[in-house]
Amino acid sequence: MFVDSHAHIDGAEYDADREAVIQRARDASVRAILTVGTGDPHSGALERAVRLAGAHADIFAAIGTHPHDARLFDLAAEERIKSLIEQSPRVIAWGEIGLDYHYDNSPREVQREVFRRQLRLARGAGLPVIIHTREAEDDSIEILRAEWDPERRGIMHCFSGSQKLAEATMELGFLISFAGVVTFKKANDLREVAAQVPLDRLLIETDCPYLTPIPYRGRRNEPAHVVEVARCLAMIHGKTLEVMGQITTNNFTELFKVNLH
Numbered sequence: 001m002f003v004d005s006h007a008h009i010d011g012a013e014y015d016a017d018r019e020a021v022i023q024r025a026r027d028a029s030v031r032a033i034l035t036v037g038t039g040d041p042h043s044g045a046l047e048r049a050v051r052l053a054g055a056h057a058d059i060f061a062a063i064g065t066h067p068h069d070a071r072l073f074d075l076a077a078e079e080r081i082k083s084l085i086e087q088s089p090r091v092i093a094w095g096e097i098g099l100d101y102h103y104d105n106s107p108r109e110v111q112r113e114v115f116r117r118q119l120r121l122a123r124g125a126g127l128p129v130i131i132h133t134r135e136a137e138d139d140s141i142e143i144l145r146a147e148w149d150p151e152r153r154g155i156m157h158c159f160s161g162s163q164k165l166a167e168a169t170m171e172l173g174f175l176i177s178f179a180g181v182v183t184f185k186k187a188n189d190l191r192e193v194a195a196q197v198p199l200d201r202l203l204i205e206t207d208c209p210y211l212t213p214i215p216y217r218g219r220r221n222e223p224a225h226v227v228e229v230a231r232c233l234a235m236i237h238g239k240t241l242e243v244m245g246q247i248t249t250n251n252f253t254e255l256f257k258v259n260l261h
């Protein structure tokens, strides 16, 4: 069995065939999907993710304001996220939040401020966080060290960083989640990092609709393909696919204290 610990199946890319996508995941032994509501927090995107989770026993939701949209985060967004968390037990994480200096869609000072603010709010809400960081390792480590309570834990999602980032964040209680990138031909450095992550810190994800793993590259990604990420990690760690699926599934249920049906 497998868990896709980071997907965006609440997004418009799946409006035409969402139920078929979910069914294909089930057919591939994907027992749970964590759908991450991103986008303008005032656009209804967060509510959409929570509704999808509410309608399926095997879908959970995470909500938060992505670093791309940090400039849109305000008090009203904060209240909206808090009230959705209070209303729905299906929301199990605050995220994705963090820093993205690759695209710089929001000014960096605003990204840092909104990142700090959401870390504090997540602590207040008692939820683990999902971290997105790209080309911003030092600032991410500094802010997490200052603001995060290791006991609350969280996920470094779509990990593509250095060994240093993996070690610093594992010290802060984080699990390291790998996406399809780890299967790419040129990703030797990332596979070396993955080899150093202890088994009890590994998670798998698709981050779909993006980052489709080999051998499906070029097509829209979907949760069923998370099996290919597990296959790659299994090879790296010298385990069978089944064992890697079980390990990453256990890590997910232990982190979020959820039962899978």
Ligand SMILES: [Zn+2]
Binding pocket: 096, 132, 157, 158
């Ligand atoms: Zn992300």
Ligand SMILES: [Zn+2]
Binding pocket: 006, 007, 008, 036, 096, 207
């Ligand atoms: Zn994402």
